[in-house]
Amino acid sequence: MTVKEKLTETPRGGRGFLGFPINTDLDNLDAHIAVLGVPYGLPYTPDDLSNDQSRAPDLLREKAQDAGWSEPRTIKHFDWDLGGPILDNRDVRVVDCGNVTADFQNPREHYRRAEAAAKKIFQSGALGGDHGIPIPIMRALPTDEPITLIQIDAHMDWRDNVNGERDGYSSPIRRASELPFVKDIFQIGLRGVGSGREEEMEAALNYGANLISAYEMHEIGMEAVLKRIPDGGRFYITVDADGMDPTVMPAVNAPTPGGLTWLQIRKFVHGIVKKGRVLGIDLVEISPSFEKGNITFVHAERLLCNFIGAAVRANYFESE
Numbered sequence: 537m538t539v540k541e542k543l544t545e546t547p548r549g550g551r552g553f554l555g556f557p558i559n560t561d562l563d564n565l566d567a568h569i570a571v572l573g574v575p576y577g578l579p580y581t582p583d584d585l586s587n588d589q590s591r592a593p594d595l596l597r598e599k600a601q602d603a604g605w606s607e608p609r610t611i612k613h614f615d616w617d618l619g620g621p622i623l624d625n626r627d628v629r630v631v632d633c634g635n636v637t638a639d640f641q642n643p644r645e646h647y648r649r650a651e652a653a654a655k656k657i658f659q660s661g662a663l664g665g666d667h668g669i670p671i672p673i674m675r676a677l678p679t680d681e682p683i684t685l686i687q688i689d690a691h692m693d694w695r696d697n698v699n700g701e702r703d704g705y706s707s708p709i710r711r712a713s714e715l716p717f718v719k720d721i722f723q724i725g726l727r728g729v730g731s732g733r734e735e736e737m738e739a740a741l742n743y744g745a746n747l748i749s750a751y752e753m754h755e756i757g758m759e760a761v762l763k764r765i766p767d768g769g770r771f772y773i774t775v776d777a778d779g780m781d782p783t784v785m786p787a788v789n790a791p792t793p794g795g796l797t798w799l800q801i802r803k804f805v806h807g808i809v810k811k812g813r814v815l816g817i818d819l820v821e822i823s824p825s826f827e828k829g830n831i832t833f834v835h836a837e838r839l840l841c842n843f844i845g846a847a848v849r850a851n852y853f854e855s856e
């Protein structure tokens with residue numbers, strides 16, 4: 537008999553996201569929606585080993601707007617963003633799978649565990665971590681049908697490597713483009729200056745990535761952006777907090793003016809779940825040191841609430 541590998545551990549504070557139950561036994565999940573914290577990426581420098589972003593998954597749970605209340609209000613009460621309680625009184629089960637465990641002797645081990653955990657749980661709502669996190673998560677996606685990748689980000693993230701590291705936070709879209717089941721790529725909110733140079737721009741264009749700058753998005757509106765994304769099929773969404781405007785999510789390493797507003801990201805979330813099957817969403821690159829009040833975490837919580845509530849109302853979990 538083999539001992540079961542402990543891929544995740546209970547979040548600090550012991551409260552699941554929004555008060556949903558915690559289950560770190562990934563072989564016995566019995567859930568429609570699973571939340572997974574993935575704190576650690578792969579370092580470009582020794583400082584990155586445990587970076588600021590590593591604290592975000594636990595803080596997002598702990599800073600929940602109803603954290604001071606004796607009952608999980610966010611789950612139970614009427615939600616005006618959704619027109620009713622988040623799960624619409626349907627038989628939909630959400631669990632928090634805790635945080636992927638780390639091996640500090642071997643940073644790469646964390647990615648292996650994240651991929652193994654994500655394989656066990658897909659559909660996931662994954663909470664990063666830095667923007668390297670989607671790499672193991674996307675590698676765990678089901679491979680039997682093509683998947684459209686949608687990234688909300690100020691940056692392209694097409695670097696082949698940085699300091700020799702190929703799986704770090706500047707490379708998630710490059711690595712995704714190499715996955716055989718990833719088909720169309722849409723990158724929304726691009727602006728300012730990031731790690732990308734002209735050669736990354738060329739690589740993205742050669743692939744056929746649909747690059748939609750923040751300024752184009754503001755010009756034509758989110759409705760028109762959604763129309764460009766073909767209906768049907770499967771989607772995976774990765775949200776870098778710096779894709780949002782810094783007035784909405786100030787707690788990022790690279791605040792860049794001109795990002796998505798709250799109303800735009802909400803419209804995007806509700807629109808995309810109606811187009812096809814969103815297999816998972818991740819939210820990464822929240823750097824708690826730069827938080828102003830609680831504004832980033834409030835928007836982060838609302839974003840994931842809107843995603844869960846919209847997926848429930850799109851009948852994702854009816855026949856399961």
Ligand SMILES: [Mn+2]
Nearest residue numbers: 690691776778
């Ligand atoms: Mn970014």
